[in-house]
Amino acid sequence: DAKTTQPNSMESNEEEPVHLPCNHSTISGTDYIHWYRQLPSQGPEYVIHGLTSNVNNRMASLAIAEDRKSSTLILHRATLRDAAVYYCILRKGTGANNLFFGTGTRLTVIP
Amino acid sequence: GAVVSQHPSRVICKSGTSVKIECRSLDFQATTMFWYRQFPKQSLMLMATSNEGSKATYEQGVEKDKFLINHASLTLSTLTVTSAHPEDSSFYICSARGFGKGGRDRAEAFFGQGTRLTVV
Numbered sequence: 001d002a003k004t005t006q007p008n009s010m011e012s013n014e015e016e017p018v019h020l021p022c023n024h025s026t027i028s029g030t031d032y033i034h035w036y037r038q039l040p041s042q043g044p045e046y047v048i049h050g051l052t053s054n055v056n057n058r059m060a061s062l063a064i065a066e067d068r069k070s071s072t073l074i075l076h077r078a079t080l081r082d083a084a085v086y087y088c089i090l091r092k093g094t095g096a097n098n099l100f101f102g103t104g105t106r107l108t109v110i111p
Numbered sequence: 112g113a114v115v116s117q118h119p120s121r122v123i124c125k126s127g128t129s130v131k132i133e134c135r136s137l138d139f140q141a142t143t144m145f146w147y148r149q150f151p152k153q154s155l156m157l158m159a160t161s162n163e164g165s166k167a168t169y170e171q172g173v174e175k176d177k178f179l180i181n182h183a184s185l186t187l188s189t190l191t192v193t194s195a196h197p198e199d200s201s202f203y204i205c206s207a208r209g210f211g212k213g214g215r216d217r218a219e220a221f222f223g224q225g226t227r228l229t230v231v
Contacts, residue, residue: 038155043222044222102154
């Protein structure tokens with residue numbers, strides 16, 4: 001499975017935008033980029049996913065580099081409830097179902 | 112959004128006993144369910160993949176006789192930790208992916224709230 005690299009931790013002030021980077025230089029053409037987040041003592045929660053084009057949903061935006069070797073999850077206005085570990089995961093689009101989690105980025109939101 | 116319910120959320124058991132954890136997809140059919148384990152301050156580690164009506168596929172290093180998985184219906188998978196020991200104490204999480212409208216495979220996985228197992 002192609003590997004992703006994320007910073008261990010990041011901080012953001014409340015109500016400010018947050019850009020969470022992810023490097024995936026060995027990504028293959030069939031890999032989708034998925035983002036999940038895990039709040040303390042809870043199971044992970046789906047955030048967003050994309051293949052080539054930038055994606056927006058009610059939770060966040062996903063900006064994908066043109067060469068697909070990196071992506072950025074954008075939280076437009078961080079709230080205290082966004083404090084979590086954010087995981088960037090590559091999932092093959094050829095039918096494989098399992099997700100392999102890396103170490104993720106622990107986001108701290110400062111009031 | 113789709114809901115995956117895991118039960119119990121917390122369990123304490125004595126060493127040597129067995130514990131069963133249930134994972135249910137409440138509003139969709141989950142053809143495939145996954146079981147993860149997470150130790151404190153670590154990431155999730157995939158233990159096994161269960162497909163409805165067939166045997167589970169275990170990841171390398173996971174003992175299939177210790178962690179029994181049953182996926183008897185499209186909405187229920189169970190993980191039984193047999194002869195539990197203190198080192199099995201962990202946060203166990205299930206996830207499910209299934210089919211949405213028109214039989215389309217859903218891209219996102221939905222996770223249960225997790226079960227914190229403490230073996231004393």
